[in-house]
Amino acid sequence: MVRFVFARLLRALITILAVVTFAFVVxxxxxxxxxxxxGPDVPQDAVDAxxxxxxxxxxxxxxxxxxxxxxxxxxxxxxxxxKASALQLVLERVPATLQLTIPALLLKLMIGVPAGVYAxxxxxxxxxxxxxxLAILGFTLPSFVLGLLLVLVFSVxxxxxxxxxxxxxxxxxxxxxxxxxxxxxxxxxxxxxAMIEVMGQPYIRTASAKGLKWSNVxxxxxxxxxxxxxxxxxxxxVGSLIAGAVVVESxxxxxxxxxxxxxxxxxRDLAVVQCILLMIAATMVLSNLMVDLFYGWLDPRLRHQTAx
Amino acid sequence: MVAALIKAEGLTRIYEMRRxxxxxxxxxxxxxxxxxxxxxxxxxxxxxxxxxxxxxxxRMLLGIDPAESGTVTFEDKPMPAFGTAEWRALRxxxxxxxxxxxxxxxxxxxxxxxxxxxxxxxxxxxxDERDARVQALMAAVxxxxxxxxxxxxxxxGGQRQRAVIARALASRPRLxxxxxxxxxxDVSIQAQVVNMLRDLQDEFQIxxxxxxxxxxxxxxxxxxxxxxxxxxxxxxxxxxxxxxxPRHPYTQALVSSVPVPGQPLKGRMILQGxxxxxxxxxxxxxxxxxxxxxxxxxxxxxxxLRTVGLQRAAACHLVEGANAPIAA
Amino acid sequence: MSQELVELRDLKVAFDGIQVLxxxxxxxxxxxxxxxxxxxxxxxxxxxxxxxxxxxxxxTISGSVCIxxxxxxxxxxxxxxxxxxxxxxxxxxxxxxxxNPVIGIGQQIxxxxxxxxxxxGETARAEALRLLDMVGIPDAPRxxxxxxxxxxxxxxxxxxxxxxxxxxxxxxxxxxxxxxLDATIQAQILDLLIQLRAETGMxxxxxxxxxxxxxxxxxxxxxxxxxxxxxxxxxxxxxxxxxxxxxxxxxxxxPRLDGPRxxxxxxxxxxxxxxxxxxxxxxxxxxxxxxxxxxxxxPQLDMLEDGRRLACFNPVLSAGTAPVRQKLVExx
Numbered sequence: 001m002v003r004f005v006f007a008r009l010l011r012a013l014i015t016i017l018a019v020v021t022f023a024f025v026v027x028x029x030x031x032x033x034x035x036x037x038x039g040p041d042v043p044q045d046a047v048d049a050x051x052x053x054x055x056x057x058x059x060x061x062x063x064x065x066x067x068x069x070x071x072x073x074x075x076x077x078x079x080x081x082x083k084a085s086a087l088q089l090v091l092e093r094v095p096a097t098l099q100l101t102i103p104a105l106l107l108k109l110m111i112g113v114p115a116g117v118y119a120x121x122x123x124x125x126x127x128x129x130x131x132x133x134l135a136i137l138g139f140t141l142p143s144f145v146l147g148l149l150l151v152l153v154f155s156v157x158x159x160x161x162x163x164x165x166x167x168x169x170x171x172x173x174x175x176x177x178x179x180x181x182x183x184x185x186x187x188x189x190x191x192x193x194a195m196i197e198v199m200g201q202p203y204i205r206t207a208s209a210k211g212l213k214w215s216n217v218x219x220x221x222x223x224x225x226x227x228x229x230x231x232x233x234x235x236x237x238v239g240s241l242i243a244g245a246v247v248v249e250s251x252x253x254x255x256x257x258x259x260x261x262x263x264x265x266x267x268r269d270l271a272v273v274q275c276i277l278l279m280i281a282a283t284m285v286l287s288n289l290m291v292d293l294f295y296g297w298l299d300p301r302l303r304h305q306t307a308x
Numbered sequence: 309m310v311a312a313l314i315k316a317e318g319l320t321r322i323y324e325m326r327r328x329x330x331x332x333x334x335x336x337x338x339x340x341x342x343x344x345x346x347x348x349x350x351x352x353x354x355x356x357x358x359x360x361x362x363x364x365x366x367r368m369l370l371g372i373d374p375a376e377s378g379t380v381t382f383e384d385k386p387m388p389a390f391g392t393a394e395w396r397a398l399r400x401x402x403x404x405x406x407x408x409x410x411x412x413x414x415x416x417x418x419x420x421x422x423x424x425x426x427x428x429x430x431x432x433x434x435x436d437e438r439d440a441r442v443q444a445l446m447a448a449v450x451x452x453x454x455x456x457x458x459x460x461x462x463x464x465g466g467q468r469q470r471a472v473i474a475r476a477l478a479s480r481p482r483l484x485x486x487x488x489x490x491x492x493x494d495v496s497i498q499a500q501v502v503n504m505l506r507d508l509q510d511e512f513q514i515x516x517x518x519x520x521x522x523x524x525x526x527x528x529x530x531x532x533x534x535x536x537x538x539x540x541x542x543x544x545x546x547x548x549x550x551x552x553x554p555r556h557p558y559t560q561a562l563v564s565s566v567p568v569p570g571q572p573l574k575g576r577m578i579l580q581g582x583x584x585x586x587x588x589x590x591x592x593x594x595x596x597x598x599x600x601x602x603x604x605x606x607x608x609x610x611x612x613l614r615t616v617g618l619q620r621a622a623a624c625h626l627v628e629g630a631n632a633p634i635a636a
Numbered sequence: 637m638s639q640e641l642v643e644l645r646d647l648k649v650a651f652d653g654i655q656v657l658x659x660x661x662x663x664x665x666x667x668x669x670x671x672x673x674x675x676x677x678x679x680x681x682x683x684x685x686x687x688x689x690x691x692x693x694x695x696t697i698s699g700s701v702c703i704x705x706x707x708x709x710x711x712x713x714x715x716x717x718x719x720x721x722x723x724x725x726x727x728x729x730x731x732x733x734x735x736n737p738v739i740g741i742g743q744q745i746x747x748x749x750x751x752x753x754x755x756x757g758e759t760a761r762a763e764a765l766r767l768l769d770m771v772g773i774p775d776a777p778r779x780x781x782x783x784x785x786x787x788x789x790x791x792x793x794x795x796x797x798x799x800x801x802x803x804x805x806x807x808x809x810x811x812x813x814x815x816x817l818d819a820t821i822q823a824q825i826l827d828l829l830i831q832l833r834a835e836t837g838m839x840x841x842x843x844x845x846x847x848x849x850x851x852x853x854x855x856x857x858x859x860x861x862x863x864x865x866x867x868x869x870x871x872x873x874x875x876x877x878x879x880x881x882x883x884x885x886x887x888x889x890x891p892r893l894d895g896p897r898x899x900x901x902x903x904x905x906x907x908x909x910x911x912x913x914x915x916x917x918x919x920x921x922x923x924x925x926x927x928x929x930x931x932x933x934x935p936q937l938d939m940l941e942d943g944r945r946l947a948c949f950n951p952v953l954s955a956g957t958a959p960v961r962q963k964l965v966e967x968x
Contacts, residue, residue, distance in 0.1 A: 202728055203736040206796070208690055210748050211721030211803065214713065224738045299738055300783040357818040358789075464906045494675040494845050499889040499902030506899070521818055524891035528900060551893050565823035566893050567848030569875060578827050579820040582788050 008292065012285040019281035020071070023274050024064055032056075033268035037080055054080060067274075076278070077271030081264075086271035090257065090279060096166060097256030100248065101241045103176045108183035108237060113230065115184070116191025120199065121218065131188055138185025147178040147251040164253040175252040179245060183237055190233050194226040201225070228299050235291035239284040311384065312345035313515045314369060314402075314483055318378035319343070321364050321539075325587055336586045338364040340539035341378070348482065351509065351516040353530030353547060355523055355562065357583040361539035362519045366485045369517060370404055371395055383482070400430050403476035407488040409468035413460040419471045420446070420456035426479040445474040448511070449504055466497035470504065477508060485517040490525060502529055523566050527551050535559045538584045538594040541613055545620035555622045558595050593625065601626055639704060641666045641806055641839055642687075642724070647699035647709075649679075649686045649863075656910045657682055658863045659699065661937070664807060669833060669840045671854035671871075673847055673886065677907045679863040680843045684809045688724060689716045703806075722752040725800035729812035731792035735784035742780035745799050752803035767798040770835075771828060790821035797828065807839045814849060826852050847886055851875060859883045862908055862918035865937055869944030879944070879951040881925045917949070925950040 034050045051057045076087040119131035155163035162171050199222055207221040246258035264272040296303045321339040338361040346352045354362045367373040369380060371387040380387040388394035413422055420442050427438045449470040460468055476484050490498040502525060509516060520526050526533060533550045535543040543556040554560045561579040581598040593611050596602040605625050613623040640663040649657040657679045664670050672680045685691050687701045701708040703723055728734045746760040755763055768776035771794040784792055793813055800808055814822035830853060833840050842853045857874050859867045867880035878884040885903040905922040920930040929949050937947040
């Protein structure tokens with residue numbers, strides 16, 4: 001067990017390092033922060049001074065080593081724009097993003113999974129066909145189209161919901177709904193096919209032949225088996241709790257991580273962008289790790305896997 | 309004496325198995341120091357329970373599974389390594405048929421296309437000759453000409469297995485290895501396919517290795533039979549005598565476990581215990597924990613395969629010479 | 637005559653409008669062992685899945701299924717649920733996939749105990765251990781919390797049997813219980829089924845395409861073809877003197893382990909597609925005895941003098957059964 005966890009952690013660390021390195025190199029190759037920060041008409045010595053102050057005149061690999069070293073000491077750099085700690089800037093925005101993504105995730109789970117399971121249990125019925133249709137619509141509609149559509153209907157035409165800002169919980173309604181629709185569709189389709197697959201297995205017939213109530217067969221015998229593939233998708237969704245809101249936050253001017261990322265990228269605020277990317281990578285990796293452990297908990301066969 | 313078509317000497321196959329997600333990797337001997345030969349046109353039956361290594365043996369004879377040690381010689385030449393051009397060329401002369409015909413066939417191609425495939429791949433015959441060969445093969449395995457354009461899912465299980473066999477025979481191989489070819493079929497259809505295999509074999513003089521857990525089918529089709537237990541041959545004899553007068557206690561148990569229609573289950577020797585697990589091989593004779601006759605020597609010493617009569621051999625400490633009966 | 641345990645009357649099943657069972661009449665007496673044989677696709681399993689209401693929703697079922705006079709066909713779901721596992725238990729062909737992979741085997745057995753005998757906690761555990769011991773699972777207390785994949789195929793079938801016994805059923809339906817197992821393990825399971833029937837007195841319906849296995853376990857046999865019973869009689873009647881050409885064909889197709897190695901005698905052709913059944917006898921196209929009426933008229937299942945039932949215009953006459961008789965004499 002210890003060896004397993006250690007191996008997984010090592011792999012996670014390598015993944016994060018790869019993301020960090022990639023971001024570091026690409027950001028520095030794709031534009032000069034000094035030019036962007038100071039504007040086009042600044043004298044050369046001001047630019048040089050800026051570069052010198054931020055260490056941008058050093059060779060790339062020295063900058064990289066210094067950056068890695070500081071990460072390991074918990075120093076994520078300083079924003080070139082606000083001169084504040086990048087980490088702090090990012091952490092300040094986390095609650096706002098989670099205010100959208102967590103309710104959205106709950107909506108996806110609470111609507112997507114039951115809808116899919118219900119459709120699977122009532123295959124070929126009108127409700128099943130309706131669920132499939134809505135699911136396809138849900139995940140094919142891009143969130144920026146959906147977001148604007150919702151704004152048009154609820155803010156412009158009906159005038160019942162605000163189209164932007166973060167003042168009250170009512171402001172969060174439209175962005176949360178926009179964000180959850182696609183996930184609901186994906187989860188519904190996935191839960192449906194997972195459940196159909198499981199319901200066709202011999203052990204479900206055994207459970208019925210045993211005399212169990214139908215609801216008991218579904219809840220205790222079918223769902224735990226269907227949960228394994230569903231968990232994979234949910235894992236992805238948990239992993240994108242931090243990163244998944246970029247588009248929606250921009251549409252609804254929601255002051256979260258996504259917005260910060262967009263602003264920082266256009267400003268070439270290196271430390272902030274890197275810090276966000278690091279955080280996104282870390283959540284992804286962490287949720288993957290959780291999914292793996294969850295698998296083992298759900299399916300004993302994976303716990304005692306025999307491999308050649 | 310006729311030279312062997314295929315000869316295996318000291319074949320050993322070890323694969324690694326991990327017990328549990330965090331467990332240690334243990335080496336498992338699927339096939340253990342096994343030697344045999346098949347003459348041209350002969351049928352060798354291979355029987356044993358699951359875990360006896362009989363399928364692994366079949367794949368090793370065709371060079372699909374690599375041997376840790378030992379050699380396979382086909383037509384007096386050593387078996388080339390798996391995947392090499394020489395090995396692929398050799399596939400013309402040796403073919404595999406296994407249990408599940410649906411998995412062996414490509415569901416997007418018609419039956420005729422698939423039967424033709426070996427001829428196309430190895431570039432045998434002219435175009436017209438290929439068509440003629442496909443027609444002849446379909447007739448030989450009992451498929452109707454109008455079934456040529458059918459897809460696998462449009463055929464019954466028996467018909468699919470016929471198509472697989474026709475494909476295996478397309479390149480006129482000298483050897484086919486059949487791994488449980490009729491086990492998934494109903495008895496009535498099983499008899500059709502077994503008869504067909506026997507006829508085809510007579511007609512084309514093909515040697516066959518017939519792997520099955522069904523003693524009745526093996527007895528009917530094979531000239532000679534080897535009984536395997538945990539990767540080793542425990543008894544070998546002609547199929548006329550091996551089931552009529554089995555010498556090894558394991559063969560006796562196998563014979564006794566075959567239900568005879570019209571006879572109640574009384575006075576039969578029912579072998580207790582589970583099929584053997586190659587990952588935890590017992591000491592001495594691997595069969596000793598399930599053997600009703602086991603003595604001390606069986607627990608400590610591995611019995612060698614010895615000649616115990618005219619063209620028969622057994623690996624058991626308790627089987628003496630040619631005519632001595634084993635202790636009852 | 638005492639009332640039968642289970643009585644099927646004119647049981648018919650259709651899937652999406654295609655009829656696969658054409659009126660099955662069948663009785664199972666208390667404590668009796670009945671065999672159901674035929675090739676795959678003849679409706680052996682469907683008969684009992686239909687009787688217990690275990691077929692998917694697209695199946696339409698008509699006719700009558702009575703257990704001690706209580707009608708099950710069209711009965712409310714609760715009534716069926718008490719019968720399943722409680723009065724009639726069922727085990728299946730592929731034991732390893734018939735057990736739920738994510739639930740411990742102990743729990744799967746105690747679940748049935750709670751359901752049908754209201755046993756809970758330690759009492760349920762103790763009873764489950766007794767059942768495991770009864771079906772021959774060694775070291776049961778230590779293995780109580782293990783999962784199905786940690787048992788071999790033969791042991792999984794033993795677990796299935798223990799689970800079936802949990803409800804103390806009057807009838808056990810064993811649907812091809814040994815087909816997927818090694819011959820040696822097959823013999824063990826058959827032996828176990830015989831022994832359990834002797835100990836508990838429960839009736840057994842043994843569904844199999846293996847006439848050898850059926851004759852080990854059963855007293856009476858029904859032969860099914862294309863959704864109908866074509867011959868029915870005692871083991872001795874059918875084995876010494878099969879009269880339906882199909883029954884005879886099934887016997888003759890079995891390779892022998894003794895005697896000369898002769899050419900096998902298959903039944904030509906295959907089981908007909910239920911979509912394309914003719915008005916005549918469904919077996920006629922494969923039958924060596926078929927005559928003109930067989931193609932146009934369907935023979936009824938009639939009672940013969942010796943008590944057997946037979947649906948055939950041109951039965952295999954006793955005089956023509958010499959090879960089969962001889963086979964029996966040799967076999968003894």
